[in-house]
Amino acid sequence: MTPITSPRNRGDRPRAGRVLTYVLVIAIALVIAVPVAWVLLASLKKKSEFYGSPWTLPDGLHLQNYIDAFVTAHMGQYFFTSVLVTLLGLVFVLAVSVPAAYVIARYEFRGRGIIEMALLAGLFVNVNYIVVPIFLMLVDWDRALIDVLPGGFFIDNPAVLSLVYAATSIPFSIYLLTAYFRSIPASYEEAASLDGASRFQVMTKVMLPIARPAVITVILFNFLAYWNDFIIALTLLPGDGKTLQVGLLNLMTAQKAAADYGRLYAGMVIVIVPVLLLYAIIQRRLIEGMSSGGVKG
Numbered sequence: 600m601t602p603i604t605s606p607r608n609r610g611d612r613p614r615a616g617r618v619l620t621y622v623l624v625i626a627i628a629l630v631i632a633v634p635v636a637w638v639l640l641a642s643l644k645k646k647s648e649f650y651g652s653p654w655t656l657p658d659g660l661h662l663q664n665y666i667d668a669f670v671t672a673h674m675g676q677y678f679f680t681s682v683l684v685t686l687l688g689l690v691f692v693l694a695v696s697v698p699a700a701y702v703i704a705r706y707e708f709r710g711r712g713i714i715e716m717a718l719l720a721g722l723f724v725n726v727n728y729i730v731v732p733i734f735l736m737l738v739d740w741d742r743a744l745i746d747v748l749p750g751g752f753f754i755d756n757p758a759v760l761s762l763v764y765a766a767t768s769i770p771f772s773i774y775l776l777t778a779y780f781r782s783i784p785a786s787y788e789e790a791a792s793l794d795g796a797s798r799f800q801v802m803t804k805v806m807l808p809i810a811r812p813a814v815i816t817v818i819l820f821n822f823l824a825y826w827n828d829f830i831i832a833l834t835l836l837p838g839d840g841k842t843l844q845v846g847l848l849n850l851m852t853a854q855k856a857a858a859d860y861g862r863l864y865a866g867m868v869i870v871i872v873p874v875l876l877l878y879a880i881i882q883r884r885l886i887e888g889m890s891s892g893g894v895k896g
Contacts (some may be wrong), residue, residue, distance in 0.1 A: 602618075619716055635871060642864035642879050649860050664865035667704060676839075677846030682889050684757045684764070684832075684842060685825040691765035692772050694749070697814070699769075701802050702777030705788070715777075721770030733763060734834050755838040763835065764825045772817045779813035819881050826874060843870050 640834040641649075643657040643666055669675035705709060735751035745753060754760050783806060791805045808816070841849070850866045 603711035609803065611791060614626050614686070616647065635874060635875075638787050638864050638867050638871070639847035642861060642868045644861050644864075646859055648859060661861060662715065664861040667859075667862045668865040672846070672850045672853070672862060672866065674843070674846055674869055677841050677843045678869060680757055680836075680840050681826060682841040685822060686762035687758060688768075688825045689818060689821060693814070694769050694777055695765065696769055696817065697807065700773045701780055701806060703773065704777045704780035717769045722774060724767075724770075726767040727831070730831050730834050733831075737835070755836055755840065755841060760832060760835045760842075761825075761833060764821075764828070768821050768824060772821065775817055776810065778814050781809050781810055815881055819878065823874065836881060 637653075641653075641658055643659075643661050644664075645658070645661050648655070648657060669678075701709075703715060734754075737759065740750070740753050741751040786807065787805050788801050791801045796804065827844065828842070829844045829848070833845050836842060836845070847866050847870055852861055
């Protein structure tokens with residue numbers, strides 16, 4: 600015989616699950632929010648305030664730390680380099696991945712299976728493991744062009760760094776976009792073709808708006824990868840035109856020796872805030888796109 604449970608007991612189980620879910624979400628949010636808030640408050644403190652309790656609130660808004668970080672520590676220059684490299688990388692990867700994924704998903708041609716297998720294999724290659732061969736290859740190319748470009752072209756060039764970022768993230772981007780394009784019914788393309796749209800117009804004006812959630816996901820993941828990269832930027836940009844992550848390491852080394860932690864934490868905030876802002880904007884648009892991108896009968 601099966602035990603008889605009252606409706607009250609059956610209703611308590613989902614309620615307990617929801618409470619546990621809320622507790623876990625709040626705990627995870629605190630683990631992330633508390634360190635970020637602590638760094639933000641520390642960036643507003645004067646040098647003398649760091650010798651007391653680290654949990655005390657700043658006496659005032661000491662914004663001079665941000666001015667020193669931007670001007671004296673060259674974080675403004677590094678910030679511009681990071682923005683340039685990240686935006687160029689996103690333009691390159693989208694310009695290649697979107698049409699390539701659409702062709703692989705929608706057209707039959709010889710060698711398509713081999714291309715898909717090669718792209719899948721690229722997902723398992725960690726770019727940090729091949730950064731030295733990439734560096735040596737670019738050095739050889741600079742040596743081959745030494746008579747034309749004595750100062751070099753491929754090393755210490757933000758545009759080349761963007762191309763390397765895009766090339767290493769193309770397998771993931773095409774894989775994600777291809778899966779999404781294949782989930783879209785062919786009736787949309789057929790209707791657009793009957794209206795006289797070309798293949799390019801079908802891709803840009805019909806398929807691409809429907810695939811907006813996948814495109815936004817590609818932008819988000821690649822932005823985080825480019826913005827937070829350290830090893831590739833350190834290797835391919837050895838000159839003064841450093842990215843923000845490499846410049847932050849130099850700032851940490853200098854400010855630890857000078858015991859000027861306010862400027863150091865200001866540099867950390869400069870690195871964190873753009874990521875948080877972009878994630879907040881894209882997350883909302885991603886949810887809206889997923890809710891409105893369904894197929895309606």
